Amino acid sequence: PWGPARPKGYALPPLPLNSAAQLMVRGAEKLGIRTSPAANAALSAPYFQEGVGWRQACTNRGFCQAGCSNGAKSSMDVTYIPVAVKFGAEIRPDSFVTEIERNAQGLVTAVVYTQKGQQHRQPCRHLFLCGGAVETPRLLLLNNLGLTSGQVGHNLMAHTGIQVWGTFEDEVRPTKGIPGGLISQDTHRPDDADFVGGYLLQSIGVMPVTFASQAARGRKLWGQAMRDYMRQFNHIAGINILGDCLPHADNYLELSDELDARQLPKPRLHFTAQENEVRMTAHAEKKMRAIWEAAGATDIWSFDRYAHVIGTARMGLSGDDAVVDRDGRAFDVPNLYISDNSTFPSALSVNPALTIMALSLRTADKFLERERRRDA
Numbered sequence: 001p002w003g004p005a006r007p008k009g010y011a012l013p014p015l016p017l018n019s020a021a022q023l024m025v026r027g028a029e030k031l032g033i034r035t036s037p038a039a040n041a042a043l044s045a046p047y048f049q050e051g052v053g054w055r056q057a058c059t060n061r062g063f064c065q066a067g068c069s070n071g072a073k074s075s076m077d078v079t080y081i082p083v084a085v086k087f088g089a090e091i092r093p094d095s096f097v098t099e100i101e102r103n104a105q106g107l108v109t110a111v112v113y114t115q116k117g118q119q120h121r122q123p124c125r126h127l128f129l130c131g132g133a134v135e136t137p138r139l140l141l142l143n144n145l146g147l148t149s150g151q152v153g154h155n156l157m158a159h160t161g162i163q164v165w166g167t168f169e170d171e172v173r174p175t176k177g178i179p180g181g182l183i184s185q186d187t188h189r190p191d192d193a194d195f196v197g198g199y200l201l202q203s204i205g206v207m208p209v210t211f212a213s214q215a216a217r218g219r220k221l222w223g224q225a226m227r228d229y230m231r232q233f234n235h236i237a238g239i240n241i242l243g244d245c246l247p248h249a250d251n252y253l254e255l256s257d258e259l260d261a262r263q264l265p266k267p268r269l270h271f272t273a274q275e276n277e278v279r280m281t282a283h284a285e286k287k288m289r290a291i292w293e294a295a296g297a298t299d300i301w302s303f304d305r306y307a308h309v310i311g312t313a314r315m316g317l318s319g320d321d322a323v324v325d326r327d328g329r330a331f332d333v334p335n336l337y338i339s340d341n342s343t344f345p346s347a348l349s350v351n352p353a354l355t356i357m358a359l360s361l362r363t364a365d366k367f368l369e370r371e372r373r374r375d376a
Contacts (some may be wrong), residue, residue, distance in 0.1 A: 043056070183203075187241075195277075204237070212230055
């Protein structure tokens with residue numbers, strides 16, 4: 001119900017809602033909050049995947065975060081990697097880049113990496129960094145690459161992700177079904193907001209050990225008190241948010257004095273929720289508590305958290321204040337590209353994976369266009 005309709009619709013129907021999602025519908029409807037099944041990267045019906053063949057549909061086991069046993073989850077191992085291998089890509093697992101070499105003109109010429117204790121050197125004409133918002137800026141800082149703008153490592157962001165949990169008379173079985181099966185974007189730009197931006201509401205599925213860890217931190221439970229609380233695990237359901245986070249000068253990544261196993265400086269992250277994120281979290285907690293109360297929950301409690309490290313090599317229009325251009329190409333190093341969430345100039349109030357994929361595909365298309373023009 002949010003935004004324009006998709007011209008072709010989705011390729012497959014939505015997955016069944018698990019119990020937590022159904023309870024969220026119950027509470028949201030009473031408050032006039034619109035909800036919708038989430039567009040998930042898991043198959044609701046058998047699907048033919050290029051380079052893989054037929055993949056099975058989701059069986060609603062719910063262990064998505066631990067890996068999918070039947071390949072219904074559209075993770076890299078059953079999507080892009082098989083296709084890349086089919087077209088000649090070579091996968092070198094357990095490899096850690098330690099150095100990026102350049103020539104006198106400042107162009108990248110090779111990557112030095114270790115694999116199983118041995119050092120290797122891979123010459124390259126172009127380099128694509130896809131290490132994420134921690135390892136990508138770390139490599140740039142270690143190798144003095146792309147630093148002219150002064151933005152490498154800066155603009156560190158993380159989604160506001162507060163969770164609200166409640167206990168229900170209904171048997172929930174929170175491990176079952178797709179974890180984030182239901183969303184609401186009615187809070188994308190709330191009318192009563194005292195903050196900039198907004199957030200996405202989402203139902204939660206959770207594994208027992210994960211939930212126990214959150215209860216230990218959020219409720220300070222341990223020992224017998226934890227065991228007693230976990231006995232009602234099958235009657236617990238949660239909602240969380242994915243909220244905007246503004247870049248702030250105090251939130252950044254730098255190289256530490258502490259060294260890793262390869263004798264390279266570790267990354268040190270500085271992140272503190274600023275006033276905008278604090279206000280958004282308070283607004284979201286009030287909203288989610290109201291939904292759970294309307295759904296009939298008792299013993300409602302919240303767990304403040306942040307998710308997804310974003311930013312640190314921002315995209316922009318000028319090398320004066322950005323690391324890469326709109327095509328993911330480094331302003332300082334013409335044959336260096338970055339394809340991960342470090343390039344995000346803002347956090348977005350949604351999960352970042354689809355945006356990472358979309359930008360990576362766009363970067364690949366623009367790169368190929370440039371190469372074809374060069375060879376013409």
